[in-house]
Amino acid sequence: MSSLRHSRKGVSGLIAAILLFAMLFTTGAAYFVFTADTYFGLQDAARSALERDIERNSENLDVNTLKLADNDLGVSITNIGSVPVQVIEIMVINSNGSLVKDIQDPTLPITFNPDELTSTTIDTNYTIVTGSHYSAKVITNRGTMISAIYP
Numbered sequence: 563m564s565s566l567r568h569s570r571k572g573v574s575g576l577i578a579a580i581l582l583f584a585m586l587f588t589t590g591a592a593y594f595v596f597t598a599d600t601y602f603g604l605q606d607a608a609r610s611a612l613e614r615d616i617e618r619n620s621e622n623l624d625v626n627t628l629k630l631a632d633n634d635l636g637v638s639i640t641n642i643g644s645v646p647v648q649v650i651e652i653m654v655i656n657s658n659g660s661l662v663k664d665i666q667d668p669t670l671p672i673t674f675n676p677d678e679l680t681s682t683t684i685d686t687n688y689t690i691v692t693g694s695h696y697s698a699k700v701i702t703n704r705g706t707m708i709s710a711i712y713p
Contacts, residue, residue: 618704620645623674627698627712628683635663635688635712637698640681641674648673651701654688662696663688671703 622643630636635654641647650671654663663686672682690696696712 614704617645618702618706621647621702621704621706623647623649623700623702623706623708624681625698625700625708625710626681627696627710629690629712630683630685632685633689635686635690635696635698636683637686637700637710638681638683639672639674639700640679641676642679644676646673646675647706648703649700650703652684652686653699653701654686655697655699657695 620643622641624638624640624642626638628636628638637652639649648671650666652663652665652670653661654665656662665684665686669684672684674682686698688696690712698710698712700708700710702708
C-alpha cells in the first residue's frame with residue numbers, strides 16, 4: 563500500500579507543472595496578440611496619414627481674384643495638379659483681417675479634375691469697395707488652403 567502512495571505524489575507535481583506552464587503560455591500569447599494588434603492598428607493609421615499627406619501635397623490649384631461685371635469679387639480656380647481637387651470653402655477677408663464672406667453652400671463643393679485646364683470663376687456675391695484690398699482663401703477637402711489677393 564505504501565508503494566502505491568508514493569507513485570501518486572509524482573503525478574500531482576507533474577500536473578501542477580503542466581498547469582503552471584499552460585497559464586504562463588496563455589498569458590504570454592494573449593499579451594503578444596494584444597500588442598501585435600495594437601501595433602498593426604498604429605501602422606495602418608500612420609500609412610493612412612502618409613497617404614493623405616501625399617495627396618494633399620499633390621494638390622495644385624491656380625487661384626486668382628478678379629472684379630466681375632456687377633462689381634462683385636470673383637475667384638477663378640484652375641486645377642494644374644495631378645489629382646482631382648474638391649473645393650469645399652471660399653473665404654473673403656478684407657484688409658483689416660475680418661472675414662466678410664464665407665461661401666460653403668449651395669455653390670460648393672466643386673470638384674476640379676486634373677485633365678480640365680479650363681478655369682472656373684465663382685461669384686462671391688461680395689461687392690468690392692473701391693480702394694480696398696481683399697484676400698480670397700480657397701480650402702480643399704484635404705485641408706489645403708490657397709490664397710489670392712485682390713487687387
